Amino acid sequence: MASPRAIRSGAGRDPHAPVTNLVLLKLLISARLRSQLAYRGSFLSDVAGQVLLGLTEFVELYAIVHNVSTFGGMTLAQTLVVFGLASVAFALGDLLMGETDSMSETIRSGKLEVLLVRPLPVLLQLATSDFQLRRVGRLLFGAAALVVALLLADIQWDPAKILLATITPLAGAAIFCALFLGAGAMQFWILDGRQFANAFTYGGRYVASMPGAALFFPVQVFFTFVIPATLVAYAPSLVILDLDGPAGIPAWTGWLGLPAAVVLSGLMLLLWRAAIKKYTGAGG
Amino acid sequence: MRAYWELAKSSFRRHSTYRTAAVAGAFTNSIFGLIRASLLLSAITTAGGAIGGYSATEAATYVWLGQALLAPLGLFGNAELAGRVKSGDIAVDLSRSVNLTASYWAQDLGRAAFDVLPRGVPPLVIGALVTGLAMPGTPGPYLLGFVSILAAVSLNFLGFFAINLLAFWVLEIRGFWMLYMVVMNLLSGFLVPVTWFPGWLLEFARATPFPSMLQTPVDILAGRTDGGESLALVGVQLVWLAVLVVIVQVMLRFGSRRLVVQGG
Numbered sequence: 001m002a003s004p005r006a007i008r009s010g011a012g013r014d015p016h017a018p019v020t021n022l023v024l025l026k027l028l029i030s031a032r033l034r035s036q037l038a039y040r041g042s043f044l045s046d047v048a049g050q051v052l053l054g055l056t057e058f059v060e061l062y063a064i065v066h067n068v069s070t071f072g073g074m075t076l077a078q079t080l081v082v083f084g085l086a087s088v089a090f091a092l093g094d095l096l097m098g099e100t101d102s103m104s105e106t107i108r109s110g111k112l113e114v115l116l117v118r119p120l121p122v123l124l125q126l127a128t129s130d131f132q133l134r135r136v137g138r139l140l141f142g143a144a145a146l147v148v149a150l151l152l153a154d155i156q157w158d159p160a161k162i163l164l165a166t167i168t169p170l171a172g173a174a175i176f177c178a179l180f181l182g183a184g185a186m187q188f189w190i191l192d193g194r195q196f197a198n199a200f201t202y203g204g205r206y207v208a209s210m211p212g213a214a215l216f217f218p219v220q221v222f223f224t225f226v227i228p229a230t231l232v233a234y235a236p237s238l239v240i241l242d243l244d245g246p247a248g249i250p251a252w253t254g255w256l257g258l259p260a261a262v263v264l265s266g267l268m269l270l271l272w273r274a275a276i277k278k279y280t281g282a283g284g
Numbered sequence: 285m286r287a288y289w290e291l292a293k294s295s296f297r298r299h300s301t302y303r304t305a306a307v308a309g310a311f312t313n314s315i316f317g318l319i320r321a322s323l324l325l326s327a328i329t330t331a332g333g334a335i336g337g338y339s340a341t342e343a344a345t346y347v348w349l350g351q352a353l354l355a356p357l358g359l360f361g362n363a364e365l366a367g368r369v370k371s372g373d374i375a376v377d378l379s380r381s382v383n384l385t386a387s388y389w390a391q392d393l394g395r396a397a398f399d400v401l402p403r404g405v406p407p408l409v410i411g412a413l414v415t416g417l418a419m420p421g422t423p424g425p426y427l428l429g430f431v432s433i434l435a436a437v438s439l440n441f442l443g444f445f446a447i448n449l450l451a452f453w454v455l456e457i458r459g460f461w462m463l464y465m466v467v468m469n470l471l472s473g474f475l476v477p478v479t480w481f482p483g484w485l486l487e488f489a490r491a492t493p494f495p496s497m498l499q500t501p502v503d504i505l506a507g508r509t510d511g512g513e514s515l516a517l518v519g520v521q522l523v524w525l526a527v528l529v530v531i532v533q534v535m536l537r538f539g540s541r542r543l544v545v546q547g548g
């Protein structure tokens with residue numbers, strides 16, 4: 001994998017420079033990408049599939065919205081802003097951390113032990129072990145939807161809103177990364193409980209891409225203040241679109257995405273550490 | 285026939301050992317039920333009464349029945365067969381004295397029989413408490429609903445079975461799998477009832493077997509259709525069942541001719 005020669009062959013790097021995790025990350029990801037691009041036909045069909053996945057998610061929203069003038073207090077263009085922000089955030093989070101979703105498989109098959117004995121952080125290996133470029137298809141669709149939505153939604157831009165629109169996809173991606181990480185950590189304790197975690201990861205994605213005001217009040221509160229899914233896209237959209245939020249998601253929560261991402265990531269990293277410490281191999 | 289009954293029973297027992305998985309599934313299906321129900325109810329409130337023929341309680345019932353039947357009907361599928369084609373283990377299956385399709389079918393029915401209680405009841409209970417359910421008071425819809433559920437389990441099984449069989453021709457079925465899942469989720473009415481779709485999409489959905497895989501049993505069970513309509517819907521299910529059985533048998537026949545297994 002990371003033989004000295006492979007590292008030296010990287011573009012013009014000083015062969016005596018210490019090998020940092022960042023260098024390894026670059027190396028691992030570029031190796032992944034090369035191998036995935038090698039089968040061009042299957043790669044393109046996978047990307048097309050991911051675009052289609054994004055498209056059906058949109059049709060799902062459209063199938064509801066086209067029946068009503070406003071959905072959760074938002075017009076079609078405004079719901080598209082929420083959808084676009086959430087899609088970009090989820091695609092990024094899934095790209096980086098989606099692999100931890102199937103942690104129970106990794107544990108059960110003994111793959112985890114292989115990862116543990118290598119002199120690299122387990123998380124780094126997981127993030128690169130299945131760096132699926134095809135997921136970029138979903139990201140592209142989300143980004144396209146977001147751009148169209150921002151143009152259609154008739155927004156009065158000011159510097160604060162531009163700042164918020166810039167940090168929101170990144171904070172959202174961090175929130176989904178943290179949720180995936182927590183989902184992975186949880187499976188160390190409940191090996192058969194992968195579906196538990198889906199309620200928060202994929203449930204979170206579902207909530208994030210919909211107008212929060214359309215949810216039951218307790219669901220609003222839970223998915224804002226416990227699992228910060230509405231902070232990924234809906235709450236910031238309220239600020240960007242100058243809308244008032246529902247009781248469970250007031251408009252001031254629009255700026256909470258980044259702090260929530262930081263806190264949640266910290267907590268989930270602690271949980272992940274505890275999980276790795278708790279793990280006992282079966283001597284495989 | 286005896287062999288298939290035993291296969292179904294052993295599959296039931298096998299799934300009954302994964303209790304945590306069943307609890308986790310019921311939990312997650314209930315959370316999704318809460319989210320979906322609130323979205324549909326919010327839209328119906330805005331529209332002022334009903335959308336696509338569904339009133340508020342009817343839409344809630346639709347969501348909760350869908351969430352309850354999701355696992356039993358087998359909407360997640362499994363890729364076990366494709367794995368066996370890839371590894372060559374399929375050769376062992378093909379040399380057995382039972383019919384390949386029928387043996388997997390029997391096992392899937394066994395799985396469905398187990399999934400009904402632990403994964404089906406919790407979402408219904410939560411639904412009854414949170415939004416209320418509108419269930420029919422006569423036995424007819426339940427009887428016909430049972431037949432329709434059996435047909436839908438079989439349709440879902442055959443659909444995924446066909447995707448699995450593609451492994452005879454392609455190295456990696458993942459792309460086809462995902463494509464199928466995405467289209468089936470949308471057109472089966474799992475996400476939103478198909479009658480909520482814009483007209484062109486509704487026409488398209490009705491020309492596919494997908495509504496027969498979920499929306500049909502849910503609508504019949506909820507008593508949304510009268511006796512005659514329900515019988516017609518079950519008839520449509522049976523037609524699709526026949527079509528899929530033929531497709532699967534043809535695929536199996538030509539696919540197994542392509543099969544080359546090295547060594548033994």
